[in-house]
Amino acid sequence: MPRKTTAAQDFRRGIWRENPVFIQMLGLCPALAVSNTVLNSLAMGLATFFVLFCSSVLVATFKKLIPAEVRISTYILIIATFVTVADMTLEAVVPEIHKALGAFIALIVVNCIILGRQEAFASKNTVPRAMIDAVGTGIGFIIAMLMMGTIREILGYGTFLGFPLFGGNYEPWIIFILPPGGFFTIGFILLGLNWWERRKLERARSGEPPVGVAVGRAA
Amino acid sequence: MGNLFWIFISAMVVNNFTLAYFLGLCPFMGVSGRIYTALRMGAANVFVLTVASICAWFLNTFILPYAPYLKLISFILVIASAVQITEMTIKKLSPALFRALGIYLPLITTNCAILFMAWSQANRGYSFAEGLFFAWGAGAGLTVALVLMASIREDLEYVEIPAIARGNAIVFIIAGILSLAFMGFAGLLSS
Numbered sequence: 256m257p258r259k260t261t262a263a264q265d266f267r268r269g270i271w272r273e274n275p276v277f278i279q280m281l282g283l284c285p286a287l288a289v290s291n292t293v294l295n296s297l298a299m300g301l302a303t304f305f306v307l308f309c310s311s312v313l314v315a316t317f318k319k320l321i322p323a324e325v326r327i328s329t330y331i332l333i334i335a336t337f338v339t340v341a342d343m344t345l346e347a348v349v350p351e352i353h354k355a356l357g358a359f360i361a362l363i364v365v366n367c368i369i370l371g372r373q374e375a376f377a378s379k380n381t382v383p384r385a386m387i388d389a390v391g392t393g394i395g396f397i398i399a400m401l402m403m404g405t406i407r408e409i410l411g412y413g414t415f416l417g418f419p420l421f422g423g424n425y426e427p428w429i430i431f432i433l434p435p436g437g438f439f440t441i442g443f444i445l446l447g448l449n450w451w452e453r454r455k456l457e458r459a460r461s462g463e464p465p466v467g468v469a470v471g472r473a474a
Numbered sequence: 475m476g477n478l479f480w481i482f483i484s485a486m487v488v489n490n491f492t493l494a495y496f497l498g499l500c501p502f503m504g505v506s507g508r509i510y511t512a513l514r515m516g517a518a519n520v521f522v523l524t525v526a527s528i529c530a531w532f533l534n535t536f537i538l539p540y541a542p543y544l545k546l547i548s549f550i551l552v553i554a555s556a557v558q559i560t561e562m563t564i565k566k567l568s569p570a571l572f573r574a575l576g577i578y579l580p581l582i583t584t585n586c587a588i589l590f591m592a593w594s595q596a597n598r599g600y601s602f603a604e605g606l607f608f609a610w611g612a613g614a615g616l617t618v619a620l621v622l623m624a625s626i627r628e629d630l631e632y633v634e635i636p637a638i639a640r641g642n643a644i645v646f647i648i649a650g651i652l653s654l655a656f657m658g659f660a661g662l663l664s665s
Contacts, residue, residue: 283499283500284497284499284586287496287499288495328551328554331551332547332551338546339543339545339546339547358590358593358594358597361589361590361593362497362586362589362590362593364550365585365589370584430654433657434495434496435651435653435654435657436650437496437650438646438650439646441646442643442644442649442650445641445642445643446638446639446643449637449641450638453637453638
């Protein structure tokens with residue numbers, strides 16, 4: 256299937272317009288579960304980026320050798336291998352973060368973002384294009400993680416990367432670092448994105464007829 | 475017996491897989507439109523969780539002590555095969571049920587709740603029975619969360635929702651409120 260997109264479009268697409276978390280609703284488990292501080296979000300984002308990049312390169316390299324019938328299992332095996340590498344590296348280099356992320360590092364294997372990019376892009380494109388696509392999508396995921404992590408850490412602890420922001424009188428909203436806070440944060444981010452899209456549509460309405468709002472469609 | 479009961483209750487309500495650990499969010503967002511489909515999805519999950527728990531226990535007891543680095547790879551392989559075998563068995567035994575479950579059956583492979591269950595069962599060193607009750611508790615918890623959300627969403631159809639909240643935004647905010655309610659169970663375990 257020949258693609259009409261340019262390399263620059265492949266790169267930019269994953270970052271915002273087709274952001275894996277906020278627009279495509281993929282990879283929600285890690286985005287909600289370990290985004291309670293900026294540092295955890297960043298570590299999770301980088302680990303996922305690493306796995307996505309390496310798997311995309313490998314899948315794009317061997318795409319002719321992988322039989323179509325067992326391609327999903329092959330992708331899963333490739334991904335699981337790189338997740339094991341990431342898991343062991345994190346455990347050796349930053350044990351505290353490894354402990355905070357817990358089982359969610361292992362769960363990168365079943366992150367639909369990675370499998371989705373292998374199936375939709377890396378298995379049909381050349382190695383350099385797969386790299387560019389993986390970098391774009393990976394950055395999009397890191398941006399989403401950092402947005403969630405920043406909001407939750409600032410509101411939940413009153414700190415950013417551990418530095419206090421508001422002085423002694425700030426009463427932290429504990430709820431934002433607890434599970435409900437994850438749901439509320441992504442809910443309100445989606446509300447904001449929908450509002451923004453609608454406002455753009457209202458402004459464009461004078462000219463051509465509006466197109467449907469795509470933000471937050473079901474996975 | 476008391477221990478098994480608390481493992482079940484803990485996985486089902488106190489540390490509910492969906493509302494406290496954010497596991498299985500894809501079906502939670504995708505299949506929670508109708509109570510009927512939510513129940514079916516929950517039942518399919520309970521079945522795969524049971525099979526995965528038994529397989530993971532065997533792997534963890536007999537094979538993984540010799541090759542600990544294969545843990546993740548072997549678990550995901552076992553889950554993928556378990557889902558495949560489940561699919562083939564159901565297709566053979568009850569074609570009607572197979573059609574009813576549809577696409578949700580193969581998708582269970584990428585449901586992170588299954589891998590999480592196998593992973594933490596191994597990490598916590600659960601015995602065979604403990605692992606089984608953990609899996610059932612997790613499955614019951616997933617089903618409860620799915621059915622609760624589905625019943626709310628069925629009623630939501632008759633309510634006027636502000637335009638910017640339509641779609642997933644309102645579902646996430648409802649999930650947050652449900653999760654808030656489930657935090658009330660947190661005191662149950664300290665006793």
